[in-house]
Amino acid sequence: GPCRVPMTMTEIRAGFTAIKAKIQARDPIRTLSILSHPHSLHKVKSSDRCCITHHLLNFYVDKVFRHCKTEDSFINRKISSIANSFLSVRRKLEQCREQNKCTCGQESTEKFNQVLANYEGLNVTSAAMKSLGELDILLDWMEKS
Amino acid sequence: LLEILGEDTWLPAPQNISMLSTNMKHFLTWNPVIIQGETVRYSVEFQGEYERDYGNESWIPTWECSLITATVCNLTEDISAPVPYNLRVRAHVGLRRSEWGTLKGFFNPLTTSLTPPLMKVIADGYHLLVELEDMGPAFQFCVLYWKKGQESRMQQKVVKEVRSVVHLDIMEPGADYCVKAQTHVEVINRSSSFSQTQCVRTQG
Numbered sequence: 001g002p003c004r005v006p007m008t009m010t011e012i013r014a015g016f017t018a019i020k021a022k023i024q025a026r027d028p029i030r031t032l033s034i035l036s037h038p039h040s041l042h043k044v045k046s047s048d049r050c051c052i053t054h055h056l057l058n059f060y061v062d063k064v065f066r067h068c069k070t071e072d073s074f075i076n077r078k079i080s081s082i083a084n085s086f087l088s089v090r091r092k093l094e095q096c097r098e099q100n101k102c103t104c105g106q107e108s109t110e111k112f113n114q115v116l117a118n119y120e121g122l123n124v125t126s127a128a129m130k131s132l133g134e135l136d137i138l139l140d141w142m143e144k145s
Numbered sequence: 146l147l148e149i150l151g152e153d154t155w156l157p158a159p160q161n162i163s164m165l166s167t168n169m170k171h172f173l174t175w176n177p178v179i180i181q182g183e184t185v186r187y188s189v190e191f192q193g194e195y196e197r198d199y200g201n202e203s204w205i206p207t208w209e210c211s212l213i214t215a216t217v218c219n220l221t222e223d224i225s226a227p228v229p230y231n232l233r234v235r236a237h238v239g240l241r242r243s244e245w246g247t248l249k250g251f252f253n254p255l256t257t258s259l260t261p262p263l264m265k266v267i268a269d270g271y272h273l274l275v276e277l278e279d280m281g282p283a284f285q286f287c288v289l290y291w292k293k294g295q296e297s298r299m300q301q302k303v304v305k306e307v308r309s310v311v312h313l314d315i316m317e318p319g320a321d322y323c324v325k326a327q328t329h330v331e332v333i334n335r336s337s338s339f340s341q342t343q344c345v346r347t348q349g
Binding site: 010011014015062065066073074076077079081083084085086087105131 | 148152194195196198199200205206207208222223224225226227228230282283332
């Protein structure tokens with residue numbers, strides 16, 4: 001869409017790949033998904049992609065990363081790298097939003113509310129760790145858009 | 146200025162802290178603290194924009210630089226996002242620790258200095274090839290090439306992933322072809338200057 005953020009997935013994906021197994025091992029509830037329940041992100045219309053992307057960047061920055069601190073300093077460092085990269089991407093998307101090229105339709109609002117409902121359906125630490133473990137779902141979707 | 150102090154006085158914080166950043170490789174350096182007859186070690190921590198704004202201004206210990214004796218720390222792995230970072234280092238002697246010495250001002254990877262890539266131009270029969278230095282996943286290359294004397298008909302090739310050899314063109318016999326290249330880093334949206342021009346001649 002109009003708001004294609006030149007985001008370096010390589011750095012973020014490398015950081016996530018380095019901790020993915022450890023993070024997903026901390027998520028005992030494998031039958032639930034935060035991002036993909038009931039519908040996959042891939043069903044979102046292209047006109048809603050920018051808005052959903054912005055919502056999800058906010059979601060991870062405001063709600064997820066802060067509840068993922070662990071006793072493992074390697075994991076903490078990689079989460080820091082990812083979180084700071086998300087801030088940088090969000091700032092670029094802000095510029096786009098200010099030019100009104102990132103409008104929010106009904107579908108994106110509904111989709112994001114569903115993500116929040118999934119998140120709030122679990123205790124905060126489990127929800128945050130599960131969301132972090134699903135980061136590759138988000139990265140795959142953002143890379144495809 | 147090196148601090149040379151007696152045995153049981155407090156431990157001074159490292160001074161003259163600075164960041165050397167080239168081609169997205171970031172090295173923090175500082176002056177050594179010297180205590181007669183003691184081994185002084187150092188620990189480095191960083192704080193990104195996220196930690197300041199969302200993480201209660203927390204600091205994160207680096208992996209490679211905890212209790213090291215060197216006075217340089219490779220922070221490339223830890224500070225990869227294009228946001229402002231605070232950096233600090235302190236000295237240790239046994240159980241004694243100094244105050245933190247903090248880098249003056251933020252460091253943002255956006256400000257890294259970019260150098261042109263090392264490049265080797267090859268005439269393989271009538272094929273014009275170029276070998277480019279592998280500078281890491283964040284780097285792309287813009288390669289310009291032209292037949293000598295026809296600078297106005299310069300051609301461009303963007304190389305997103307470094308392969309050992311890049312094929313540029315089929316050359317005419319007995320002609321000179323010239324090549325130059327620059328690096329581009331998408332995450333900071335900046336490019337280096339161009340390399341020196343290298344020319345080769347085809348046989349015939």
